[in-house]
Amino acid sequence: MAANVLEVVESARHLTAAERREVLARLWPETSARNGHDVWVSVRFDGTTRVVAYAPGQEAHLESLRDLLQQGALARMEDESDGTYEIYGPDRTYYVTMTPAKEFAGLLSSWTPDQPPREVSIPDED
Amino acid sequence: MARLRQEEIRRLLGYLRKRPADPGLLAQIEDELRSDYADEFLREPELLVHFPVLTENLIVDGSQWQLRIIPHAHLRMVQHGVKLEVVSTLFQRFVEYCVASAEIITSGPYTIFGRPEPRSARLTLRVDVDFVTDESGAAHVVTVFIGRSGSNNAIEVEL
Numbered sequence: 001m002a003a004n005v006l007e008v009v010e011s012a013r014h015l016t017a018a019e020r021r022e023v024l025a026r027l028w029p030e031t032s033a034r035n036g037h038d039v040w041v042s043v044r045f046d047g048t049t050r051v052v053a054y055a056p057g058q059e060a061h062l063e064s065l066r067d068l069l070q071q072g073a074l075a076r077m078e079d080e081s082d083g084t085y086e087i088y089g090p091d092r093t094y095y096v097t098m099t100p101a102k103e104f105a106g107l108l109s110s111w112t113p114d115q116p117p118r119e120v121s122i123p124d125e126d
Numbered sequence: 127m128a129r130l131r132q133e134e135i136r137r138l139l140g141y142l143r144k145r146p147a148d149p150g151l152l153a154q155i156e157d158e159l160r161s162d163y164a165d166e167f168l169r170e171p172e173l174l175v176h177f178p179v180l181t182e183n184l185i186v187d188g189s190q191w192q193l194r195i196i197p198h199a200h201l202r203m204v205q206h207g208v209k210l211e212v213v214s215t216l217f218q219r220f221v222e223y224c225v226a227s228a229e230i231i232t233s234g235p236y237t238i239f240g241r242p243e244p245r246s247a248r249l250t251l252r253v254d255v256d257f258v259t260d261e262s263g264a265a266h267v268v269t270v271f272i273g274r275s276g277s278n279n280a281i282e283v284e285l
Contacts, residue, residue, distance in 0.1 A: 018237070052171055054198045055254070055269055081128065082202060082272075083169055095235075095252065095271070097198060099166045106169055106198060108271050109254050111235050117252065122216070122223050122240030 018116035021076065021086070022093065039080075043087065044072035045103040054097065054106040061110050065094050069105060084108075128165040134205050135159050141204045142176060168201065177201040182214050186221040193217060193253075195270045202272045208249065212242040213270060216251055231255060231266075 015023065051066045053059045068089040075098075078084040087094045087105075093116065095109040111117065130138075138159055142152060158167040167173065174197040182193040193214065195203070203213065220238045224231050238251040252271040 054171075054174070055196050055271070056194075057254075057256070057269075081165055083165065097169050099169050102166060104166075104169060106171070108196075108198065109235055109252065109269075115234055117235035117237045119237045119239070120220060120223065120229075122219050122238065124241055125244050 018119050022113040022116050039077040041075055042072060043075045043100055045069040047103055050104045052106050055108050058107045065107055129162055130159060130164040137204055137207055145176060174198060180210060182210060184218055186218050187225045191266045193268050193270050199270055199272045216240050216242045216249060
């Protein structure tokens with residue numbers, strides 16, 4: 001078991017930050033932790049779950065997002081005031097604006113774990 | 127739950143008052159924006175109808191790009207005082223940076239970090255590149271979301 005964890009950690013070193021999150025989120029699906037500016041929480045909707053597509057082309061993923069939220073999943077909060085989260089499901093990651101207290105999620109984007117967003121930092125202009 | 131900051135309320139109301147709307151509805155929205163649950167209200171679908179899709183066409187390095195800013199992103203831009211030119215400039219710099227570093231932009235999600243102008247707040251643009259082709263001369267279509275606006279450092283959360 002320890003060897004497996006070490007292998008994962010070693011492999012993860014060579015990944016981009018977004019790829020690392022895709023891997024690590026699935027290893028610890030039940031947690032609540034803070035890592036620097038990242039806040040990780042477990043979310044689970046028990047009652048009347050409302051999910052809507054806020055971006056075109058995402059309607060096809062609403063049902064799987066609803067199921068995931070009702071089963072429970074790990075989420076990384078991006079911005080508290082905007083309520084933006086990445087929610088890590090077994091087959092797809094969902095970028096949402098969400099109000100957990102009202103069991104509401106607006107789906108903005110989604111992707112498969114092997115194709116997370118490419119992150120580009122533009123250098124400051126002189 | 128959380129209240130909005132005064133400047134956020136002012137920006138949102140200033141925008142909404144310029145649009146044709148039932149005064150009674152506007153008063154209701156103002157009450158919600160000033161309430162303890164304002165941040166949750168901003169995520170509700172019925173508010174987004176007042177923030178239509180914005181479309182911006184760019185030509186960068188000889189290629190056409192069409193940015194489609196969805197209503198949710200439009201609302202966040204108004205809330206945080208982020209102008210369309212700022213989003214457009216940052217995206218243009220992203221394309222120029224990719225061209226200069228020989229990185230090919232392909233379909234799929236991107237997270238772009240940068241300062242639109244020197245010494246301005248950092249902005250995170252999250253985009254889905256929906257369509258890329260150089261064959262027909264058609265524009266590359268990009269759906270734009272707004273990530274961190276740089277205006278909020280709070281990360282405390284209560285679920």
